[in-house]
Amino acid sequence: MPELPEVETYVRELTPALHGRQVMDAHVLWPRTIAAPTPEAFVQRISGARFIAFERRGKYMVLGLDQGDTLIVHLRMTGHLHVHPASMAPDKHTHVVMSLDDGRRLDFQDSRKFGRLWLTRDPGLVLAHLGPEPLDAHFSMAEWQAKLAGRRAAIKALLLDQAIIAGVGNIYADEALFLAGLHPTQRGGELTLPQLAALHASIQAVLLAAIEKGGSSLGNSSLQNHVRPTGAPGNYQEAHRVYQRTGQPCPRCGYPIERMVIAQRSTHFCPQCQRLG
DNA sequence: ATAAGGCCCTGACCGC
DNA sequence: TGCGGTCAGGGCCTTA
The missing domain is CATH 3.20.190.10 (MutM-like, N-terminal)
Incomplete structure (x- = not known):
């Protein structure tokens, strides 16, 4: 995590x-x-x-x-x-x-x-297998488009593939998809150009905001997944919009957040704000 | 080439 | 209180 x-x-x-x-x-x-x-x-x-x-x-x-x-x-x-x-x-x-x-x-x-x-x-x-750094200035729309072209897997699964984009995991994949208004099961290769651009921007926005807060700290005691070297936790978990918020109201429309499993990973999304198609 | 499933680990949690 | 079973999860590996 x-x-x-x-x-x-x-x-x-x-x-x-x-x-x-x-x-x-x-x-x-x-x-x-x-x-x-x-x-x-x-x-x-x-x-x-x-x-x-x-x-x-x-x-x-x-x-x-x-x-x-x-x-x-x-x-x-x-x-x-x-x-x-x-x-x-x-x-x-x-x-x-x-x-x-x-x-x-x-x-x-x-x-x-x-x-x-x-x-x-x-x-x-x-490190040879890693895809582009999402916060690097060289991470262009052209490369993003090329990475997802023709891919039939769910966009959520593709976001977790480190060869497509390096550093995104389960938390920030769910958060970026929510910000971009994309349904997690949408096939990567079927995203339109505006959708690709929205996701590209959302990934960068959510990662930058999380860095600003020192990351997300979840779990407790020995399963605490993130404690800073200083011993302090991160604070971004308080800003999560969908991740681990199943049943809670969507911060945008109020509809309860749902959970599903994609690529053996729990996935959280708003069925109203993130529609297929 | 892509996609899907198993595996590594152990603490938390649930049901009895 | 204790026991057994299930789950979570990143990324590598195997299989289809």
């Missing part, structure tokens, strides 16, 4: 905490968390490396190190990356710990264990 706005918030807030910090030592407590290289090689190569660059690509954090490696982090559903005092005991869902040269510790914790870390000299290889 951390999607583009949540990951962007992470990268922005981790930058001042990690910039110039050196990893002194690392431990892997759940080996499958390390996608590549082997956990042993991961520990060896990250020890001694210094964080010098901080970027986001889609839902990936891309943290550049000074010895040629890049640490790539994907939080998936419930992953967290936090800087703690070294004296603080890691919680039970902590799978990777990295001791820093300032007496603090960078912990990766993830109750669902779906999150992954890569250490690579070629980040482009890990």
